[in-house]
Amino acid sequence: MTAVFSISDLAREYGTTPRTLRFWESEGLIAPAREGQRRLYSQRDRTRVKLILRGQRLGFSLAEIAEIIGLYDVAAGETAQLELLLAKIEERRKELLAKRADIEASLSDLDGVAATCHARLDEIGQKGRSDA
Amino acid sequence: MTAVFSISDLAREYGTTPRTLRFWESEGLIAPAREGQRRLYSQRDRTRVKLILRGQRLGFSLAEIAEIIGLYDVAAGETAQLELLLAKIEERRKELLAKRADIEASLSDLDGVAATCHARLDEIGQKGRSDA
DNA sequence: GAAAAACTTGACGTTTACGTAAACGTAATC
DNA sequence: GATTACGTTTACGTAAACGTCAAGTTTTTC
Numbered sequence: 001m002t003a004v005f006s007i008s009d010l011a012r013e014y015g016t017t018p019r020t021l022r023f024w025e026s027e028g029l030i031a032p033a034r035e036g037q038r039r040l041y042s043q044r045d046r047t048r049v050k051l052i053l054r055g056q057r058l059g060f061s062l063a064e065i066a067e068i069i070g071l072y073d074v075a076a077g078e079t080a081q082l083e084l085l086l087a088k089i090e091e092r093r094k095e096l097l098a099k100r101a102d103i104e105a106s107l108s109d110l111d112g113v114a115a116t117c118h119a120r121l122d123e124i125g126q127k128g129r130s131d132a
Numbered sequence: 133m134t135a136v137f138s139i140s141d142l143a144r145e146y147g148t149t150p151r152t153l154r155f156w157e158s159e160g161l162i163a164p165a166r167e168g169q170r171r172l173y174s175q176r177d178r179t180r181v182k183l184i185l186r187g188q189r190l191g192f193s194l195a196e197i198a199e200i201i202g203l204y205d206v207a208a209g210e211t212a213q214l215e216l217l218l219a220k221i222e223e224r225r226k227e228l229l230a231k232r233a234d235i236e237a238s239l240s241d242l243d244g245v246a247a248t249c250h251a252r253l254d255e256i257g258q259k260g261r262s263d264a
Numbered sequence: 265g266a267a268a269a270a271c272t273t274g275a276c277g278t279t280t281a282c283g284t285a286a287a288c289g290t291a292a293t294c
Numbered sequence: 295g296a297t298t299a300c301g302t303t304t305a306c307g308t309a310a311a312c313g314t315c316a317a318g319t320t321t322t323t324c
Contacts, residue, residue, distance in 0.1 A: 008300070018301085023282060037289080037302055054234050059191020062281070071245055079256055082249045089246050093239065100235045102186050103228050110228075113203055114221050117214045124211055140270070150271085155312060169272055169319075194311070 004033075005041040014049055024052060029066050058099065068092060136165075137173040146181055156184060161198050190231065200224060 007018045024030050025039075030048050032039040048069060055065035071092070074085050139150045156162050157171075162180050164171040180201060187197035203224070206217050 006300080017283085019284085020282065022302090027281090039301085054238065057191070057231060057234050058238065059189070071242070079253065082253050086246060086249050089242050089249075093242055096235050096239050096242075099189060100232060100239075102189050103232045103235070106186065106190065107225065107228050107232075110203070110221050110225055114218060117218050117221070121211065121214050138270080149313080151314085152312065154273090159311090170321095171271085 002043070005046070007032075007039050007041065010041050010046065010049060013046075014053060016049075016053075021049070024049075024062070027062055027066065029062060029069065058096075134174070137178070139164075139171050139173065142173050142178065142181060145178075146185060148181075148185075153181070156181075156194070159194055159198065161194060161201065190228075 005013075007021055010016075011018050011021055021030070021039075021041075025032065029052055030041075030045050032041045032045050034040065051069055051072070052062075052065050055068055060068065067088075071085060071089060074081060137145075139153055142148075143150050143153055153162070153171075153173075157164065161184055162173075162177050164173045164177050166172065183201055183204070184194075184197055187200055192200065199220070203217060203221060206213060
């Protein structure tokens with residue numbers, strides 16, 4: 001249990017590079033333990049890396065991702081902090097819902113174009129019934 | 133009908149800048165008509181601008197957006213073209229579905245954190261019933 | 265018809281998110 | 295114990311997507 005990973009272990013596992021992991025660290029997104037100079041990545045670090053990658057796939061900047069990840073951590077604050085945290089969460093929720101709406105719209109558009117294609121193919125299929 | 137718009141009209145309408153619209157044109161994403169030197173934007177151009185903005189919100193690069201927009205145009209090709217187009221559409225569909233899955237996961241995570249916050253607030257609320 | 269406003273094309277600057285190379289220390293391997 | 299493999303920091307390079315002048319034309323407005 002509580003295994004640790006080298007920087008290239010992590011890089012390989014998540015299809016990224018050591019350079020990238022160091023950069024994320026320099027930007028404060030992760031903070032692996034050290035054994036002398038060497039970085040040691042824990043399960044917690046792996047979780048954060050996964051969150052970073054997901055954030056990137058959703059088009060968030062590293063700065064935004066940093067804030068988002070922060071949300072997960074803070075969850076030990078007190079009242080005022082918690083209220084503020086909930087507000088931030090609500091913001092992010094709205095962003096995500098908006099993106100999801102964009103995606104639905106895109107999917108529906110693509111379906112439309114695909115339908116047009118199929119119709120056209122059927123149309124062509126009716127006559128040209130000689131070639132493979 | 134068939135109104136036309138100046139570059140700053142469009143920029144204002146979509147919350148962008150003339151510079152950006154010119155840049156997108158230089159990258160082949162839009163191709164407004166010209167009256168002498170001046171650019172004249174049509175309804176079709178507006179539609180494309182909307183697609184570009186949506187693509188950006190979803191985290192696609194301009195190059196990707198160019199290809200996506202291309203999908204909408206090509207819909208007048210012939211069989212081979214159409215098959216290829218359908219394949220590309222399917223690719224995009226998968227990307228979008230993946231992003232949607234990422235979003236669902238993010239939303240669910242945020243819900244989790246929010247729940248923790250509410251629980252903690254309730255907990256605190258039980259005792260500290262003296263301060264505003 | 266002169267000034268102001270809006271448009272044009274360069275061209276260089278800027279931010280983000282790394283890539284790449286240099287120069288070095290350490291650890292495993294044959 | 296020399297080589298190879300992996301790690302470190304520092305530093306400069308780069309692609310994408312514009313921002314920001316500059317210098318000039320055209321168009322509108324008073």
